[in-house]
Amino acid sequence: MLNIQDVLETVRMIREENLDVRTVTMGISLFDCVSDDRARLESKIYDKLTKTAERLVPVAEEIEAEYGIPIVNKRISVTPLSLVAPGASSEDFVRLAEVLQRASSSLGVNFIGGYSAFVQKGMTRGAEALIASIPEALAVTENVCSSVNVASTKAGINMDAVLLMGQIVKETSLRTADRDSLGCAKLVVFANMPEDNPFMAGAVHGIGEPDSVINVGVSGPGVVAAAVREAGNCDFSTLAETVKRIAFKITRVGQLVATEAAKRLGVPYGIVDLSLAPTPAAGDSVAEILENMGLERCGTHGTTAALALLNDAVKKGGVMASGHVGGLSGAFIPVSEDRGMIDAVKAGTLSLQKLEAMTAVCSVGLDMIAVPGDTTAETIAGIIADEISIGVVNNKTTAVRLIPVAGKGVGEVANFGGLLGYAPIMDLKAESCATFVNRGGRIPAPIHSLRN
Amino acid sequence: MKAVITVIGRDKVGIIATVSVACSGFGVNIVDISQTVLDGYFAMIMLVELGGMKESSFLEFSAALKKIGEENAVDIRVMHEDIFNSMHRI
Numbered sequence: 001m002l003n004i005q006d007v008l009e010t011v012r013m014i015r016e017e018n019l020d021v022r023t024v025t026m027g028i029s030l031f032d033c034v035s036d037d038r039a040r041l042e043s044k045i046y047d048k049l050t051k052t053a054e055r056l057v058p059v060a061e062e063i064e065a066e067y068g069i070p071i072v073n074k075r076i077s078v079t080p081l082s083l084v085a086p087g088a089s090s091e092d093f094v095r096l097a098e099v100l101q102r103a104s105s106s107l108g109v110n111f112i113g114g115y116s117a118f119v120q121k122g123m124t125r126g127a128e129a130l131i132a133s134i135p136e137a138l139a140v141t142e143n144v145c146s147s148v149n150v151a152s153t154k155a156g157i158n159m160d161a162v163l164l165m166g167q168i169v170k171e172t173s174l175r176t177a178d179r180d181s182l183g184c185a186k187l188v189v190f191a192n193m194p195e196d197n198p199f200m201a202g203a204v205h206g207i208g209e210p211d212s213v214i215n216v217g218v219s220g221p222g223v224v225a226a227a228v229r230e231a232g233n234c235d236f237s238t239l240a241e242t243v244k245r246i247a248f249k250i251t252r253v254g255q256l257v258a259t260e261a262a263k264r265l266g267v268p269y270g271i272v273d274l275s276l277a278p279t280p281a282a283g284d285s286v287a288e289i290l291e292n293m294g295l296e297r298c299g300t301h302g303t304t305a306a307l308a309l310l311n312d313a314v315k316k317g318g319v320m321a322s323g324h325v326g327g328l329s330g331a332f333i334p335v336s337e338d339r340g341m342i343d344a345v346k347a348g349t350l351s352l353q354k355l356e357a358m359t360a361v362c363s364v365g366l367d368m369i370a371v372p373g374d375t376t377a378e379t380i381a382g383i384i385a386d387e388i389s390i391g392v393v394n395n396k397t398t399a400v401r402l403i404p405v406a407g408k409g410v411g412e413v414a415n416f417g418g419l420l421g422y423a424p425i426m427d428l429k430a431e432s433c434a435t436f437v438n439r440g441g442r443i444p445a446p447i448h449s450l451r452n
Numbered sequence: 453m454k455a456v457i458t459v460i461g462r463d464k465v466g467i468i469a470t471v472s473v474a475c476s477g478f479g480v481n482i483v484d485i486s487q488t489v490l491d492g493y494f495a496m497i498m499l500v501e502l503g504g505m506k507e508s509s510f511l512e513f514s515a516a517l518k519k520i521g522e523e524n525a526v527d528i529r530v531m532h533e534d535i536f537n538s539m540h541r542i
Contacts (some may be wrong), residue, residue, distance in 0.1 A: 002456065004486045006540040007497045011458050011529060065511055068531035251539040403471065 010249075014069060017222035018284040019250065021257045022277045024060045024072040025198035026050050027205035027213040030079040030114075038092060041085060042099045049076065049103035049112075052212050057108045059264045067260075070417070071251055072219070072279075076104065077201040077203035078114035086126035090133035097137035097144045103144040111186075113203030115146040116328055118193070120155040121442070131164060135171035138183035145186045145201035149193035151388045153395045156445035157191070162388065163437050165189045166381030169402060173373065180414040182291050185336075186402040189384050191391030196271050197327040202364075202399060213270035214262040215327060218254035220246075221276045221338075222283045224314070228292040239293065240313045247274070249316030255322045271326030274318035275363060276310075277312065278338035280421035286310075286331050287340025287350075298340055299350025307331060308361035326359065328397060330363030336403075336416060336423035337368055344426050344439035352383075360390050365399035370423035373406040380404065382433035393446050453504050453535045454483065457517060461526025463494035470520055471498065471528070475517075479506040494526075499533065522526045 013019035033044035048071045053076055060074045078084075081096055088096070097115055106110040115137060117127035134146050151157035169184055176183035188201045195206020198215035205213070227246040231239060248317045254272045262269035278286045287298035311331045319325050331431055333355065344350035352369065359365045366387050371380075384400045391398030405414040408425055415422045457475075459467060468485075475482055480500050487496040502510065514530040521528030 002497070002499065002536050003540065004488055004495070004497050007456055007536055008460075008490060008495055009457060010536055010539055011460065015460075015527065065514060065533045066532045068529050069535060247538045253535060256534060256538040347467075370495075 006204035012280045013220070013223045017226050017365050018279070019220050019223050019253070020070040020072050021216060021254055022385070023075050023198050023217040024056070024257065024261050025075040025203055025215045025217065025333050026053050026056050026265070026267065027196065027209055027215060029079075029205055029209065029211050030084045034084055036087065038095075040097065042435060045084070045096065046099050049078070049100070050106055053107050053109065055265055056159070058063065059298035062264070063257055063260055071257065073111065074109050074447055075198070075200060075203065076107070076109050076112045076149070079204045079207070080114055080116040080118060081117050082117035082124065082127040083207070086124060086246065086394055088126060088129060090129045090136070093130045093133040094136050094140065097133070097141050100144050101141040102339055109143070109431070111143050111145050111200045112146040113147065114198050114205060115144050116148065116204045118149045118163045118271040120149055120152045120158050122158065123161065131168060134187060135183065138172050138186050144323050145203065147188045147193065147202045147204060149190045150384070151191040151288070151392050153192055153392050153449045154445055157385065157388055157392055157443040159437065159443055160440055162385050163378070163381045165384055165439070166377040170377045170404060173404045173406050180408070180416060181373070181403050181405050185401065185416050185420050188401045189388070190397050191357055191388040192396060193399075194246050194327055194397055198273050199275065199277065201326060201401060202433045209270070210268050212267045214258055214265065215270040215273065216254045216258035216261070217273040217275060217277060217327065218250050219277045220250040221286045221289055223250060224276060224310070225283070225285065225292050228289055232246050236309065243310060244317035245315035247314040248321045251318035251321035261353065268416055269324070271324045272322040273327030274315055274325055274329040275327070276314055276331040278332060278334065279419055280337055280339055280342070285338045285340035286333055286345055287324045287338055291340060297347060297349040298344040303354060304357050304361055307358050311362040312422045328363040332364060332367065333358055333362060334368035334401070335412070336370065336421040337419060342423060345426060352428065356387060357391070359387060359398055360394060364397055365391070365401070367399065367401045368403070368420065368423060369391060369401070370403045370405050370425045370429055372409045372425055373404050374409070375404045376426060376434070378432065378434040378437050379428060381437040385437060397450070413431060455500055455502055456533050456536060457498040457500060458529050458531070459496040459521070459526055460493060464524055464526060467524055467526060468496060470524070471478070471517065474516055474520055475500060478508055478516070479504045480513065524541050
């Protein structure tokens with residue numbers, strides 16, 4: 001017989017501490033849809049998606065009901081579209097985005113990722129056309145997510161792409177000005193982008209992946225926050241041990257859901273992503289975990305150290321609970337999606353500079369940060385370049401999902417709705433970085449990229 | 453397959469009987485039962501075998517118990533035992 005305390009602990013995590021599986025994401029290769037006939041390409045993509053993922057939502061719901069664990073999102077990631085239609089024009093790409101949207105609506109999934117390009121060393125014509133189409137594609141679709149990898153530790157930083165993405169973020173903001181520039185919440189700029197990440201907006205189905213695959217992203221900041229609170233004023237070794245133990249349990253649920261979903265769908269299981277993903281709901285906050293460790297408010301001195309401890313312990317606990325770990329695997333610190341982060345920004349304790357420092361020790365980067373609508377493309381490019389440098393030099397993934405909120409300024413609040421939450425608009429430096437970001441070319445790869 | 457039924461709430465006369473009757477109505481066999489009082493709340497767990505369940509599905513059984521919970525102001529959940537085994541056993 002199961003131990004009654006163990007059973008009650010699990011039930012309490014789900015009832016009171018918002019334990020859930022954040023996403024079951026099906027990766028689907030579109031390589032076999034390639035065609036130089038536009039209409040044929042579109043119909044092949046639609047058919048492949050709707051056929052392969054036909055049972056994704058019902059199977060995930062079945063697992064939710066049987067195991068009593070909420071699965072918040074059911075999503076799809078596809079082969080980066082710039083590779084599927086390398087000869088397409090920007091107009092063609094927007095039509096493909098609409099195909100992805102139609103497939104996603106008919107399947108009932110809430111996001112579809114892969115409107116993406118890898119341009120860390122340079123741009124193909126297809127990548128260029130896709131990137132140029134991003135503002136339009138994100139304005140005319142709801143569920144399509146876009147990502148662009150502008151740098152890697154191996155290749156260095158493509159600063160032409162960084163500047164271009166500054167302009168694209170700005171245009172996307174203006175194209176969705178009526179919705180607090182929501183389009184930018186579906187666009188992320190990466191360094192060292194993983195190819196098996198189940199989380200949005202950066203999910204893609206990479207080129208080394210099987211035809212289709214199931215990847216699962218766990219969650220559980222509320223559970224970790226409760227465990228840290230209960231651990232009380234213990235020393236750091238005990239604190240790390242507490243987080244490891246709870247991370248193990250959370251990840252085992254993700255592993256169970258991943259293997260079960262893969263089995264029922266007849267698709268290989270890929271990875272479990274060990275990220276702690278917060279939501280704007282009360283008690284589901286990464287900031288709260290850090291505050292429970294003894295910080296008066298997230299963002300004050302000691303925050304980076306607390307986050308480093310958390311991130312490491314989550315991985316150590318999670319890795320033993322899962323057969324294959326991948327994706328981003330680290331604590332997320334999105335501002336608009338985390339109640340504690342929102343409060344810390346409002347209080348003036350958490351600044352953009354501190355957030356940037358925090359991304360050096362966790363995944364994934366400057367995420368869901370609202371900035372004034374009149375921020376220039378060059379300043380956005382400068383912010384991207386800074387964050388991307390942290391990833392390139394430290395051999396890790398970093399990303400930027402910045403929302404210049406059209407028509408709004410510092411002190412106002414942007415509302416994105418649902419899991420995307422809301423964010424106070426943050427202040428930026430007034431001094432220009434335009435001359436720097438306009439130099440053009442690439443920043444060379446760091447010396448430690450030469451490992452062979 | 454085996455599942456775990458948890459009943460959590462203020463103690464209520466006859467709640468175990470009500471849940472047991474529902475199980476027998478569905479052809480669900482109770483394998484083990486255990487209970488405790490937690491922070492003033494009554495908590496009961498039942499391990500059940502669903503193999504002998506009549507035509508009805510897991511979902512119908514689970515919905516029926518959830519309804520009993522709502523009628524009696526207690527939280528009743530039916531969950532596959534593997535979620536507990538995965539989480540608490542290596």
